[in-house]
Amino acid sequence: MENWNFSPPSPSNLGDHDVPLVGNHLKNKKIALLITGGIAAFKTPLIARSLRREGANVVAFVSEEATRYVTLDALEWSTNNPVITQLTSAAEHLSDRTPFDAYLVAPATYNTINKLRYGIADGVITSTLASALGRMEQGTTKIMIVPTMHGSLHNSILTESLTFLDSLGVNIMPPRQDYGKNNIPDERNITVELCRLISNSPLKTIPILVTAGPTPVPIDNIRRLTNRFTGRLGAMIAEELYLKGADVTLIQGESSYHPPDYLPYQLAKTYQDYFKLVMDNLSQKSYQFGIFSAAVADYQPETILPGKTPSGEALQSIKLIPTLKVIEEVKNKFPSLYMVTFKYQEQVSHEELMNIAHERINQGYPVVVANRGEEMEEKQDHIAYLVTANKSPKKMIGKQEIAQEIVRHCEVISNPTDEI
Structure with a gap:
């Protein structure tokens, strides 16, 4: 228990009976x-x-x-x-x-x-x-x-x-x-x-696959190479879809973050687990959308060391080789899947980031959610751009807005005659 200096709570705009909103799925209901x-x-x-x-x-x-x-x-x-x-x-x-x-x-x-x-x-x-x-x-x-x-x-x-x-x-x-x-x-x-x-969303009952979180690669039986991403944004996208009534499946990379228990999700402990789960799910069900927000490992050790490498000694060199690009494998094997992919960059300008996103779109990916570390650090918030071929990039600020805009885009694609 932390010490309290007996100061009063900070003022709030909420009245005594008011509640802070966490969403709008029951608005006007x-x-x-x-x-x-x-x-x-x-x-x-x-x-x-x-x-x-x-x-x-x-x-x-x-x-x-x-x-x-x-x-x-x-x-x-x-x-x-x-x-x-x-x-x-x-x-x-x-x-x-x-x-x-x-x-x-x-x-x-x-x-x-x-x-x-x-x-x-x-x-x-x-x-x-x-x-x-x-x-x-x-x-x-x-x-x-x-x-x-x-x-x-x-x-x-x-x-x-x-x-x-x-x-x-x-x-x-x-x-x-x-x-x-x-x-x-x-x-x-x-x-x-x-x-x-x-829910009356056009995504209701639509099968949608979402991936999130890191995909660690093992060095030995104990140690792993991973990244700092937790998968919270991907889980928020999956939750937004779930609240809309979609038939959503979340593949969550193992990290410190755990999705809510009501979300249907499968845990991927390694890159190989992740690759297999993605391919198996897409093979077993006819998904309409795939939202690939997982921070997928780009490299893996050529050889996994046996057992536990002794500590306190210099570790022998580890040769890293590229992993298979999961989104490329998915695009080639499941061409009818509408894919939303993510691209994170550092040490690039905003213009360079947009060019990189459009390069991917030109490769046949319909939507890219692009962001760069410098802008996120400057604004102290999660900032991303939803980039498509025919519209100006849409700036999104905060994980909740990013999740909502991605879902709204999928709603329009699912039923373009409806006003969302």
């Missing part, structure tokens, strides 16, 4: 958060604020049983909206005037799931869900439930109800299973899956 009477209800203020961090407008519907585990004040504070605890002449369960884009039932108890399956509408939650089902069948909303209960309640009746609801089109998020229970997942994981569910 109205979400009904339906809270049932399980102990996990105490986490729902965190879920509400997590949804709002993606721009959502959240309204909480709360059963009487749920108020044993979470207070109405906490929910009103975290949603910044009045909480609905009973149905009145305003017909809150119908929400005709301001319909919801999605209904999230978290936690979803054994009792509520089975009532939903059999069409029982005997309270604020079940009546709201009955109307939501009708809207879902009309194609105007989505429903996601998060089953949360003790393992002994996960019986054949529950399984039958979940199977039936799944067949209707209700999205069922897998619980976090620990200690013999179906536990509620982390609030960020819930938010991510809801973003994917209601």
Whole structure:
């Protein structure tokens, strides 16, 4: 624990009920958060604020049983909206005037799931869900439930109800299973899956391969040659795609950075692992896009030394030979893949960097994300340029903007008639 000099926190522009935005995937979306009477209800203020961090407008519907585990004040504070605890002449369960884009039932108890399956509408939650089902069948909303209960309640009746609801089109998020229970997942994981569910991006369900991070080459059984890049930007690109609903696979080079657990990724410990994973993935699935942001090793030892080279002695010379250029191998073997490649340079001017990027485009690569170390050091931020054949290079500042612009470019390519 660090020492505190008892100084107050720095001033902030955020109000007491405000949340810092981490994205805009739920911007202008109205979400009904339906809270049932399980102990996990105490986490729902965190879920509400997590949804709002993606721009959502959240309204909480709360059963009487749920108020044993979470207070109405906490929910009103975290949603910044009045909480609905009973149905009145305003017909809150119908929400005709301001319909919801999605209904999230978290936690979803054994009792509520089975009532939903059999069409029982005997309270604020079940009546709201009955109307939501009708809207879902009309194609105007989505429903996601998060089953949360003790393992002994996960019986054949529950399984039958979940199977039936799944067949209707209700999205069922897998619980976090620990200690013999179906536990509620982390609030960020819930938010991510809801973003994917209601996304209308042209990239939804499109297979996309993303690579990130370093690709070390071994010197001996212990030592490796690597670089300082972590793969965080590539993982942010993959996360942006995942939130859009894309069928994304991330190949992550081993480093100090680990992607979020909800991202589907494969770990490449060496350059050879990386090369094999890229080729295997592209051979096994028809990917539409490949985004190659990995800092791939350019050289490898001609011979890997056996065992562990003794320390404290002069190391014999290591002859380095060029590695195969992965993007060249991919381009030759998978010519229909739309490739986004990266080019990092140092000790070049901006004009020279653009020339290098266009040289690669002339070789048949449609997009190059180019940057140079000097500019990044000067601005103390990650700066890159999205370079294509027919448009002026687009300057991007910060990893988040770079990730968003790359994804936006892929959306336009995927469906050029849509305005993104």
